[in-house]
Amino acid sequence: MEITSQQFKAVSSSKLKDAKLQKALKQAKGGFVVSRAKVVKELDNFEEIRQAASDVRDHCLAHLDSYLEEWERRAQEAGTVVHWAESYEELNSIVVQIAQDNQVKKIIKSKSMVGEETGLNQYVEGHGIEVKETDLGEYIIQQAGEHPSHIIAPATHKSKDDVSELFAEKHKRPRLDDAEKLTHEAREILRPHFLDADMGITGANFMIAETGSTVIVTNEGNGRMTTTMPRVHVAISSIEKCLPTLDDFALMMRLLPRSATGQVISNYVSMTTGPKRAGDKDGPEKFHVIILDVGRTRVLGSELRDALRCIRCGACMNHCPVYQNVGGHAYGWVYPGPIGSVLTPAYNGIENAIDLPNAATMCNQCGVVCPVKIPLPDLMRKLREKQFEKKLKSNMEHWSLRLWAYLALRPKIYSIVTRVMARIGRILGGDSRRIRRMIIVGQDWTKNRDMPAPSGRTFRDIYLNKMNKR
Amino acid sequence: MSARENILARIRSANKVAKNPDVIGGTAVDRIKAHPSSPLPTLDWENENHFKLRCHELASSLDQIDSLDHLPKAVNRYLNENDLPKKIVCWPEFADLNWSDENLQMEGRSAVGEDKVGLTGSYCAIAETGTLVMLSGEDQHATTSLLPETHIAVVSRSRILRTMEEAWELIRNETESVPRQVNFISGPSRTADIEMTLVYGAHGPYRVHVIITE
Numbered sequence: 035m036e037i038t039s040q041q042f043k044a045v046s047s048s049k050l051k052d053a054k055l056q057k058a059l060k061q062a063k064g065g066f067v068v069s070r071a072k073v074v075k076e077l078d079n080f081e082e083i084r085q086a087a088s089d090v091r092d093h094c095l096a097h098l099d100s101y102l103e104e105w106e107r108r109a110q111e112a113g114t115v116v117h118w119a120e121s122y123e124e125l126n127s128i129v130v131q132i133a134q135d136n137q138v139k140k141i142i143k144s145k146s147m148v149g150e151e152t153g154l155n156q157y158v159e160g161h162g163i164e165v166k167e168t169d170l171g172e173y174i175i176q177q178a179g180e181h182p183s184h185i186i187a188p189a190t191h192k193s194k195d196d197v198s199e200l201f202a203e204k205h206k207r208p209r210l211d212d213a214e215k216l217t218h219e220a221r222e223i224l225r226p227h228f229l230d231a232d233m234g235i236t237g238a239n240f241m242i243a244e245t246g247s248t249v250i251v252t253n254e255g256n257g258r259m260t261t262t263m264p265r266v267h268v269a270i271s272s273i274e275k276c277l278p279t280l281d282d283f284a285l286m287m288r289l290l291p292r293s294a295t296g297q298v299i300s301n302y303v304s305m306t307t308g309p310k311r312a313g314d315k316d317g318p319e320k321f322h323v324i325i326l327d328v329g330r331t332r333v334l335g336s337e338l339r340d341a342l343r344c345i346r347c348g349a350c351m352n353h354c355p356v357y358q359n360v361g362g363h364a365y366g367w368v369y370p371g372p373i374g375s376v377l378t379p380a381y382n383g384i385e386n387a388i389d390l391p392n393a394a395t396m397c398n399q400c401g402v403v404c405p406v407k408i409p410l411p412d413l414m415r416k417l418r419e420k421q422f423e424k425k426l427k428s429n430m431e432h433w434s435l436r437l438w439a440y441l442a443l444r445p446k447i448y449s450i451v452t453r454v455m456a457r458i459g460r461i462l463g464g465d466s467r468r469i470r471r472m473i474i475v476g477q478d479w480t481k482n483r484d485m486p487a488p489s490g491r492t493f494r495d496i497y498l499n500k501m502n503k504r
Numbered sequence: 505m506s507a508r509e510n511i512l513a514r515i516r517s518a519n520k521v522a523k524n525p526d527v528i529g530g531t532a533v534d535r536i537k538a539h540p541s542s543p544l545p546t547l548d549w550e551n552e553n554h555f556k557l558r559c560h561e562l563a564s565s566l567d568q569i570d571s572l573d574h575l576p577k578a579v580n581r582y583l584n585e586n587d588l589p590k591k592i593v594c595w596p597e598f599a600d601l602n603w604s605d606e607n608l609q610m611e612g613r614s615a616v617g618e619d620k621v622g623l624t625g626s627y628c629a630i631a632e633t634g635t636l637v638m639l640s641g642e643d644q645h646a647t648t649s650l651l652p653e654t655h656i657a658v659v660s661r662s663r664i665l666r667t668m669e670e671a672w673e674l675i676r677n678e679t680e681s682v683p684r685q686v687n688f689i690s691g692p693s694r695t696a697d698i699e700m701t702l703v704y705g706a707h708g709p710y711r712v713h714v715i716i717t718e
Contacts, residue, residue: 061700065700077545078546079543080545082543083543086543089528090528090542092524092527092528093527093528093529095519095524096519096526097531097532098515099512099515099516099519100532100533102512102515104532104533112681112682117507118506118508120510168707169697170695170697170706171695174697174698188697189697192698194698194701213698213699213701213703214701214703216698217703217706218703218705221705221706221707224707225617228707229617243532244536245681247682253693253694253695254693254695254707254708255650255693255706255707256706256707258646258650258687258708259707259708261685262646262647262650262685263647273511273515278532278535278536278539279539280539280676281539281542281672283668284669298558298633298634299633299635299688299690301690301692301694301708302688302689302690302693303687303688304685304686304687305682305686305687306684307681307682307683308684309684310684311641311642313641313642314684315642316614316640316645316646316647317640317646317684317685325511327511331511331514332514334514334518334522334524335514335519335522336522337522339522339524
């Protein structure tokens with residue numbers, strides 16, 4: 035997928051003014067938050083479980099080479115064909131090659147964020163092969179020609195009215211205005227495709243080394259269809275999705291559905307190991323898994339490595355005040371919200387997503403809800419530091435920070451300067467004690483709001499005064 | 505070098521540089537062999553009761569019978585109550601029960617798109633989450649619990665386990681190798697992709713009916 039994260043400021047401004055989107059975001063906001071809070075409470079040792087999950091992910095990353103080799107050996111024993119890809123182009127071309135080798139004309143696809151990264155649909159369609167997204171949310175945005183705005187609720191930016199209009203136009207049927215009827219119309223339209231598609235593509239939430247399996251976690255049943263009905267199944271995943279054992283997977287399943295949708299368990303958890311066995315009446319004849327490394331190994335060796343623990347639940351974005359207000363598209367790439375603000379620059383180059391690590395209030399809601407304890411604000415701070423070191427910010431910002439750092443390291447000068455600034459601030463505030471327009475720096479900040487004026491005395495002065503009185 | 509070799513080499517050098525933390529320790533082979541369990545929450549309930557409670561929360565309906573001989577009657581009762589067709593596709597293990605006594609038309613085969621009601625057994629069930637566990641096999645068709653609009657599943661009382669961990673342990677002990685697919689099914693298919701409105705029957709069954717037997 036093409037990255038447009040550099041337009042974050044402009045796009046988020048327009049998203050804030052988009053009344054339709056704001057209505058949709060308001061509707062979604064809180065839904066996941068409330069249901070998550072409820073089901074997390076059921077686990078009386080939630081923090082202990084969360085720590086264990088974080089430790090398992092760390093352990094797996096520390097021995098990732100061995101786990102991937104173990105996984106591959108067992109997968110091959112079960113008859114899975116394993117491919118490795120070092121670029122988006124390579125993954126896409128392996129998929130097309132498999133399709134061509136098997137005379138595939140139609141593909142049904144279950145949700146995959148790796149597929150979004152590589153721009154798989156467009157590539158496959160470019161080779162004359164039909165691709166149908168089958169997750170309802172993904173189907174909606176495919177029909178609309180858009181990208182997902184959330185990793186587990188891809189069409190959350192669309193209102194029911196949008197979907198009504200879209201379906202009426204695309205399905206050429208009378209307009210429906212009920213979520214249930216719309217869902218069942220999509221079911222009716224997609225069912226024949228499940229039955230006659232030649233190939234199914236899924237992602238993989240996890241790859242389990244103990245058994246050489248891939249797992250998908252879904253609610254709709256399209257994932258089961260995709261892994262069972264077509265004669266060829268291709269699962270695409272990335273190296274960090276590996277897990278050591280079935281028990282480790284059980285641990286993750288206590289956290290993933292709870293953190294994602296606020297469910298105790300997702301409806302369908304399907305673990306696939308190899309193609310159809312001798313005697314099986316259903317299941318694909320061929321099963322391929324493609325494992326991607328774009329950016330992952332670079333992150334593994336960097337100070338951002340904790341981000342690789344991510345199990346893609348979406349809790350960080352659900353709880354993010356920035357995401358809740360601008361929506362997922364503003365982030366300009368596959369992963370929105372706090373995890374996107376880390377992964378987007380980490381995978382695409384820090385200079386291609388300058389605003390993202392700064393699009394945070396550092397409230398740490400994301401860090402608190404993350405089921406694998408990724409310290410998201412810390413990682414964003416590290417990216418900010420890197421931006422500074424690489425002089426990627428404007429001269430004004432760069433030198434302002436330099437100046438501030440100079441002062442912060444020299445308490446005496448700092449004290450004098452802040453005293454002067456506090457007094458100037460007071461004068462600028464006038465009788466209303468509000469600064470309506472900043473000069474030199476912060477002009478944008480005061481465009482839409484006033485700055486409360488300082489009282490004229492610095493914190494240090496007030497503190498010192500208090501201490502002396504004692 | 506191939507992509508595989510390049511990727512593995514990059515992982516090794518990244519792990520050397522960053523000295524990635526590992527409080528668990530040990531090698532990959534050791535952990536796979538020992539597959540240690542992680543901390544569990546307090547599970548202070550009785551398996552069968554909790555399983556039923558969870559089924560109810562997941563919108564699965566429930567019935568129970570003393571022996572498989574009573575299955576045709578129980579199935580017919582459910583179909584009548586819900587005004588469902590009397591033509592059923594089932595796993596072959598159930599095909600020879602006395603279905604004709606209840607005027608039910610039962611076919612033991614893999615399901616196809618036109619089938620409206622599917623009857624399956626289950627390998628085991630999980631009380632913690634109200635989940636049915638199905639292993640695919642020669643006569644355990646994955647399609648039967650997937651394509652029909654109504655899925656009726658028979659669960660043996662003695663195989664209602666506590667947790668997913670226990671299900672994995674049973675699979676390790678009872679099967680030589682994992683089957684092509686292990687499916688954990690928890691209630692009817694659902695989605696909330698349109699304005700967070702919960703709708704049943706997204707792509708899989710609209711209804712799941714669980715019959716507990718001895």
